[in-house]
Amino acid sequence: MSTTTSEPRTDSVPEPAVGTEQGPGLAEPGALARLFAPIRSYLIACGLLSALSSGAGIVPYVAAAEIARVTLSTPSVSAAAVWTWVGIGAAGAGLWLVLMVQSSRLGHYADAAILHHLRVRIVRHLGALPLGWFRASGSGRVKRAMTGDLEEMHEVIAHALGQLVGAVTVIAVSGVYLFSVDVPMALVVLGVLGLMTVSYRVSMRSMAAHVNRLIAAEGRISAASVEYADGIQVVKAFGTGGRVLHRFDEAVNEYAEAFAAWVNEVRHSSAVTRLLGSEMAVLTAVTAAGVAFIAQGSLTGAELVAFLVVSVGLPASIIPAVSGAQAVRKGRMGAANIERLLARMPLPEPERSRTPDGHEVEFDHVSFSYDGTTCAVEDVSAVCPTGTVTAIVGPSGAGKTTLTSLLPRFYDVTGGAIRIGGVDIREIGSARLLASMSLVFQDVSLLRDSVAENIRIGRPGAGDEDVREAAIAAHIHDVIEALPQGYDTPLDAGGGGLSGGERQRLTIARAILSGAPIVVLDEATAALDPDSETAVQEALARLAVGKTVIVIAHRLHTIAGADQILVLDNGRLVERGRHDELLTRDGLYARMWMAQEGVTA
């Protein structure tokens, strides 16, 4: 199969077809609200508690301001009035604490509940998506949804909502109080806050451009490093290190320039923002305006003190308000991404799964197009009887991988039908369909688990003896026994410690253990050493006994004994027959044989 040559392209998933996006666009509003629907009541309660707590948090300041007004504006100070305000202030502080803790508890509870709910929803949905989608773009999208996008959701619920509601409440409650004391002075405070907000937003916006440049430069450094490390063999063998290193140098220089520009910007804009957003700025503006109004006779000294006490805390609310709003905006984008993933059309399942009568595979005028215009497979008809080996051969890009991918429904045919035991595979439930076949690909996927467990995936619950027998049949038992912990040796995802041929024999053991009646296998494109190749061939021969075997062959001598050979070219079936028949026909197969084996037909 063409896992090496026709690496799936993310930009070429069929549109519209199963597994394509049917969901809202990036700017779709309401995505956040829809995803948060299960915890809406918690969020409302959390927002209310947060607002009440922030409102209560203002009370001690208002109480202090009122005490100042009571003591400064009347010649005979009423101790009762002062103590009343002290009590109110203390009660406000206590209430602030209790409500804040409750709001935070509720927020974290809602956060954990919705993240769990979304993770389960995403994973269940992934289980219903066609495998072709995962090949094309899935792992990256899944990773982004499960980490980055959900992280944005967490930020919104656990932090941003509370910050935003709290900051807005503080500003609103303080505003109401200040307007009740003196309107012109309140307008001055409002003006200063407006200026702070604008300056903070402007500096954040210009900062965003620098940050994007920095991220892009960082990406180029990583790409150049990975290119260097991945291609180190080529770099050393062909001495191209200079060019690769030059790209690395360029990326590092670009990063340094972007960093210097960012620092320069920060120096100026953050100084202005800090100054404008500081308590000093508010105090200075309020004092200057207050003194002027007092001179005019429209404000009393006691009222000025009230303004100084209450407005001094306001700048601290601006930054959380702006950054909370930003986090909500990012959360909306994350929510839209998750919605788009959830909106991908799952594989249509039959209402009632039909049972195939046997395991003969029939391709009946099968066509398939990735992009809806060009056919990767066109009008292919063939029957693969039970107990026979069908080899699919053809030049690169002929459609071998595509044709075999249609059998396990990685994609659904766009024309014709594929039948197993006389039943259209779309009428067989996908679990039953996949259980009926062993897929042995050359991009062997191993799990981070012991060798035994990696074989046992073929039949969960199989006993140790069955696992050993499958390994013996697959000619891998001796290799396993020689590993440090034998069958208990842990493997990493790359199968570290095992050669390519050994990894492939491990998956053959898995397939033998599963006993699935249909075997689809992709012969390795890379030549194995002769011993390994013989071992793999013998293992495959054991696997194939009594099964319907469909093999994509790259090296023709390995399938010279196949019961039938299907020759594909440009998506079409151009020849079929046994090895000898095809050689005498002097067609594409004979030419390929000649080219590979260096002998004439």
Ligand SMILES: Nc1ncnc2c1ncn2[C@@H]1O[C@H](COP(=O)(O)OP(=O)(O)OP(=O)(O)O)[C@@H](O)[C@H]1O
């Ligand atoms: N995911 C994909 N999206 C779009 N086009 C694709 C995709 N995979 C393959 N193709 C195209 O479909 C055609 C058949 O490709 P396929 O991989 O099936 O050929 P192949 O015979 O297996 O090739 P190879 O021997 O190189 O593996 C080619 O034109 C290829 O470019």
